[in-house]
Structure formats: C-alpha cells, structure tokens
Amino acid sequence: VGDTMPDFTLYDLAGNPVTLSTELQNGKYVLLIAGNYTCPAFRNKISKINGIVTNYPADVSVFVIYGLEAHPSTDTSIYFGEVQPGAENISSGIMYPQPQTYGERKFMVEELNDSMTVYAPILIDGPCNEFLDYFGAAPNNAYLIDTNGILVVKHGWFDKYPIDMSDDIDSVLNIAGSPPNGTNLSLIHISEPTRL
Helix, strand or coil, X not given: CCCECCCCEEECCCCCEEEHHHHHCCCCEEEEEEECCCCHHHHCCHHHHHHHHHHCCCCEEEEEEECCCCCCCCCCCCCXXXXXXXXXXXXXXXXXXXXXXHHHXXXXXXXXXXXXXXXXXXXXCCCCCHHHHHHCCCCCCEEEECCCCEEEEEECCCCCCCCCHHHHHHHHCCCCCCCHHHCCHHXXXXXXXXXX
C-alpha cells in the first residue's frame, strides 16, 4: 500500500487490450481481482464482485485477472505442491488440467463464462504469468488503485471476512458510514493468502 503500480497491458477473451494507465485516465479507481475457475474461493465471491461492479459504476472500474488454476485436476498445484483438485470441484464436476498454452487459458475463461455470470471484464494473464509473477502467487488477491496509480488497498484474499472490499471502497471514497475523518482502518490490515 502506498506504492505506485507498474503499468501493464492485458487482453480480454476477444483480444482487446486493456492498459492500466489508459484506464486510470478515465478518472476512476481500478480494482484488480485475481481469479480462476478452479478456485472455489473465487467462484464463491463472484456475486460480491458483481455487486461492486453494480454499486460503484461511476467510481471504480473492476477487472478480473485470470491466471493459473488453483486446483488443476491432474497437475501439481503451485499453491499446494501436489495434485489437489478439492472436494468442491470434484462434486461440482469442475475438473480441468492446468492450461499449458494461452489458448487453453482462454478456453478456461470460456468455461467460466459458460457456467457463471461475471459482470467485470476478465483479462487474461500472459502465457508467462507476468501478473502472477509480479503481484505474487495467490489465487484470489485484490488491489484497489487510485486515479494517480497509487495502491490504496491490498487484499491477500479478496474480501476475506472480516475484511470487506466494499467497506474499503466506501472509506477511500469517503462515502457515509465509513470510519470518521476519512480514516480507513482496513487499509492497514493486509490479509495474506492461506491454504484453501
């Protein structure tokens, strides 16, 4: 928190580029949320992501950054060091190997879009996992960036109780009901990823 974010360009499923500096020129905060289809924590928070997109359209541009699968069905998870598809994925039939190409990662975004409605645009991390390498190996971290490109909120896990991204946004935007005098108590509270 407090660092200037590096500029980057990622692409959506149709190949349209999204560049952070260009987005910031729109005068809105940018919220980046890492996610992937095999991460139950991410899937379970899609309604929260959709709520943020709906509730802050004039103030915050929200993007999901699609990266490595957290729970590939037949490959070693980078988060666990072993094959661990997870009981929730097994029972839901969400069983996919780790994509090996950018095209396979795009296929996973299509699978996500076919099964769930995500209001935020989904940007795909590069084939060399540049976003993950820079921001850290976490399946569902999140970053709120102000209009000057400064990181103002970091969640090691997006919206992990008791930390609430909507409260953080309200506080940063000085919306009624946030802590008095513009003090955002959760800005100093950075949750780090833990094992699922």
